[in-house]
Amino acid sequence: MKKMRPEGRDVHGNEMRHNPVSGQWVIYSLSRRKRPSDMAGARSERESRPDYDEQCPFCPGHERELPGIILECRGGESPWRLRVVENKFPALTPGGDLQRKRHGLYLCMQGYGHHEVVIESPVHNRQIPLMTQDEVEMIIEAYHRRYLDLMKLERNMLIVIFRNYGSRAGASLAHPHSQIISTGLVPEHVREQEYRAQRYFDDWGHCLYCDLLEEELAAGERIINENPSFVSFIPYAAERPFEIWVMPRSHKAHFGDVSEREKSDLAACMRILLRMLRQTLNDPDYNYVIHSSAKYRSGEPQAHWFLKISPRLTTRAGFEIGSGMSINTSLPEEDAAFLRAGGQGVAGGEKNATQI
């Protein structure tokens, strides 16, 4: 076997490679193989999870194991209420540069980026549906501050804020947490959606997302929740059962531009939605992601940030891999009615994670 080529790798061994067939960059992070997991049998054990776990690296008392505390919110009885820390097993690291290198037909580069963890509470079993409005606002505030600070760094081109809940959603630890990754390039997938929105704007002179929000409000049947700043709905062409988009009413390309009022209203909305999922769908595993514009696009009229919740009730299989299309076994209108009714008395009868 030939020796491995180290040119594209940073000091931590992270590397990125470009797939010429799909146009996507792939991140190679061998250190993530070593990350700990306490998620075995996680769903059945959720109910009985304690408020403190000696083994959990995010519970108080494990400070020495955390590689670096970036942000800490204090107050209350515990020495801290929320922490943002460096990920000990980062997918990307801030060392190295953005220089692409040729590797025969291919391109590679160092795995530049930031990878942070938002430890949302010192309490091991305090998931968002159990939190107060203040606590959830603190999480959104932490997202916002880190978004602004990371975007200020010249090489960061995109900030992805996300939460993986449960092992089917890719979480390896049970303690309440979200993650933030910054990348030094704009992925093909994001450019593609940018391009579609740009063309729509060029054709119609409107923001696609504003028009879509107006359409959903006029139809009404897929709306789940409204407050002064946000409308939550299951989109007309949802890819998965119970996929929820939380759309700001105010047109802003950039999550960094949210107002104080919007942060508070987003927290209120997330509490309601995640409680709803927990109660009506038997606490399903889910991901949520904040979709925001790439660097240099924050002022553009066609981009509109939003948050997407993707419950992991079904599995993408071979047809989805081959075609890119999704097969959804649930109709958006029915899913929305089911959630609005608190999981009661809707055509199709009782649903739960195992029936979909």
Next chain:
Amino acid sequence: MKKMRPEGRDVHGNEMRHNPVSGQWVIYSLSRRKRPSDMAGARSERESRPDYDEQCPFCPGHERELPGIILECRGGESPWRLRVVENKFPALTPGGDLQRKRHGLYLCMQGYGHHEVVIESPVHNRQIPLMTQDEVEMIIEAYHRRYLDLMKLERNMLIVIFRNYGSRAGASLAHPHSQIISTGLVPEHVREQEYRAQRYFDDWGHCLYCDLLEEELAAGERIINENPSFVSFIPYAAERPFEIWVMPRSHKAHFGDVSEREKSDLAACMRILLRMLRQTLNDPDYNYVIHSSAKYRSGEPQAHWFLKISPRLTTRAGFEIGSGMSINTSLPEEDAAFLRAGGQGVAGGEKNATQI
């Protein structure tokens, strides 16, 4: 709640809707919610699975429950050796038309297409690694015949042949089977890859896939298996650990154009690869998909069919959903060396499905 609009739905209730943000069509198939499953606790039970299961709809004796037998291979001791049947819970159905309809801002259409199941053996526990060369050739032959017949139908634009193995790969039944879906449109995802290959051809005057194959053969370190017609390798920018591409040496856009020799060599190759995965990675769940060109593109010089095997050892989480990028915890060169060595004595030590 307003009444559901039936205009976009066919007689079976299948419907497709277009997502203006991603450009993808989504298939709605409520009947698939009712499909049976015998996959609970499947991985641990695999070893002890019997050769006949009274409850299994694909085992002999359940002919009356099958909606329609399309193809049957006979010979040997059993009354049949392989069957292609209509899927009882189809994602798409051949009724209806391809007419797109406006739905406010959105587009919808009937869920046109074919959805077939290839029951690969009458024996409940006879997975591909246990089959003879003849038996696997019969499967490839069935794929090929159905591909040709389905492509002859005017409205079919794309044929996707795939196999879901294990519950993490989306399989709901344990009996050895693959599936074939034809669609009446070309998905955005397929057009996107077509477009990239077209641009590469326009720039370089070569097929991207032929160049990629040449590059992989020259590098050598990611090759897993070769025979006169096929080269199997883990691509330079593999999205997942142990993702394998089986690339025909001969440039053909269209799986329908494979020769007798190629079918036999593909069968030989699949037996080796799936046996390798089973032995070295503790029988992982996987999908495989045949990627072939859409209708009207079969003669084009830039398209090149191939088969992709995607072991399901990791979970795509929030970052992947938001960015479209993958985080791979495994290096292609190491994965290939590991498979070539039969899972022995390679840097990084022993790997199995739970360690990645």
